[in-house]
Amino acid sequence: MSETLTGTAASGQPAATTESAGVTVTNNPAVSSLTGVAVSPGRASGPVVRVAEPLGEPASTPAPADPVAEAARIEPAAAVVAARLEAQAETAEGEAATILITTAAMAADPALATQAQQLVTAQNLPAARAVYQAAEGFAEALAAAGGYMAERVRDVRDVRDRLVAELLGIAPPGVPELTSPSVLVARDLAPADTAGLDPAKVLALVTEEGGPTSHTAILARALGIPAVVAVRGLLALDAPALTVDGDTGLVEVADPEAPVVTAVAAGPAEWNGTGATADGHVVKVYGNVGSPADAQAAADAGAEGVGLFRTEFCYLDASAEPTVDEQRQAYTAVLSPFRGKPVIVRTLDAGADKPLAFLSPEAEPNPALGVRGLRIAFDRPEVLDRQLAAIAGAAEDSGAVVSVMAPMVATADEAAWFAERARAAGLDRAGVMIEIPAAALSAREILDAVDFVSVGTNDLAQYTFAADRQLGAVAKLNDPWQPALLRLLKLIGDAATATGKPAGVCGEAAGDPRLALVLAGLGLTSVSMNAPAIRSVGASLASVTLDDARSLAAAALSTGTPADARAVVAAALK
Secondary structure, eight states, rough: OEEOOBOTTTTEEEEEOOEEETEEESSSEEEEEOHHHHHHHHEEEEEEEOOOOOOOOOOOSSSSSSSSHTTTTHHHHOOOHHHHHHHHHHTOHHHHHHHHHHHHHHTTTTTHHHHHHHHHHHHHOOOOHHHHHHHHHHHHHHHHHOHHHHHHHHHHHHHHHHHHHHHHHOOOSOOOSSOOOEEEEEEEEOOOHHTTTTTTTTTEESSSSEEEEEHHHHHHHTTTTEEEEEOTTTGGGSSSSEEETTTTTTEEEOOOOSOOOOOOOOOOOOOOOOOOOOTTOEEEEEEESSSHHHHHHHHTOOOOOOEEEEEEGGTOOOOOOHHHHHHHHHHHHEEEGTSSEEEEOOOOOOOOOOOOOGOOOOSSSGGGGGGGGGHHHHHHHHHHHEEEEEHHHHHHHHHHHHEEEEESSSSSHHHHHHHHHHHHHTTOEEEEOOOHHHHHHTTHHHHHHHSSEEEEEHHHHHHHHHHOOTTTTGGGGGGOOHHHHHHHHHHHHHHHHTOOOOOOOOOOOGGGGGHHHHHHTOOOOOEEOOOOHHHHHHHHTTTHHHHHHHHHHHHHHHSSSSSHHHHHHHHHHH
């Protein structure tokens, strides 16, 4: 990886630099520009407002004089925090409201309060410390689950900090009240903080951590706020004003006396609900869901179906494998908003990197490359068969047009093995996820074995670049505009065209309205994303012809960096 932080010394001479692990940094703190991952387009400039750092660990002493009374403080504090978030949700709309309601539900979760109360009485801890430790236990479990679930760790820690602040009687962390348009600078933003932002007051968002699949990125796009994440060195930058370019990822020190530049956000996307280019080439626009609330949000946003239904929610809190009937009921609740519409259900994505108690995975030296996803089913096919039976039952109960797909498939033989089991369970349409470079390189042979494929760009990027998708230090490598990733996607699009079978994208790359045009031009036949992006992506596709999309794709493929790929597409669209 190469990242350059450029600065000029007070003498006017370039600041001295050192190199470490391929990263060039200045020895002079007067850095004039930084770069990060551009996640929401637009350019804005203005005064900086820093978001307070998350609360530190509360003290474990002094021990409470009355542990029972101390434990009794926790539930009322949780109720206060939940009520604040619910009140905030009443003034929000769409995905922002959904996120605030979900965060409020987490704050009021009796499991968290009960665990914290037990820590107070059993270990004689202050309530704030007990809440902190209990929440960390939940956060660690989600982090171990990996992928989408690991991305919810920030939500849990946000709730933790709000509860701790309430118990300590101090101001909760989060975005301060803005009195004038400002550029927000933070280590990271909790989803609830991002959901509550006023686009009229927030010129741009810049964070030191986070990545292209974070909620900050998703919601910034939905709100029309330029945003750059994973800006290493941001918090050490002492600048009263910044210029932020959400198209290139460039963050520059600005003159605090210069006029404020407000990004011109696009108005609400006008989309007729049919995924297609201007000349009628069909590119289906689907939603990604992982719970009944997600499914309803996607349906309300106009999704034509579901391109990725993550079934892990049914297993996370289970000490034993859920029964077929329990799974069937849970899946039916998610499928019901899409009666008569296509829904692609991904079978259980678990393993040593996402441990579930009833699977008892053995410890592995590198879990991300071990027995996970479909590989679990090779040793425990009965678990897969029971899930397939539950999915078939839920399809019947809900009236949705259900297909199934398997995660972590590497070869055509594995794809064929899965398709045979799915069809034996009464599910006529079977496909697989392409998340491994080997599968992308064998896309033609895999499509000969199954009915469709769907590309998980988040995992495909992390395996292609050997860069953990949860690690901010390597977030730039996981940028979905990376030309190397686009070239792999072209191989998949070409295979789909040659076989006449569908190939969709269900990673967060699909939620970028400009990148969705490139994906269509590469031959992908559907895009699936979180609810906030659905209308804007549908409208974007309708604004170009298929030939236009192909030209944009060719231009992006010809570049050498994600910044160049973004720039050439932006220039062509202008």
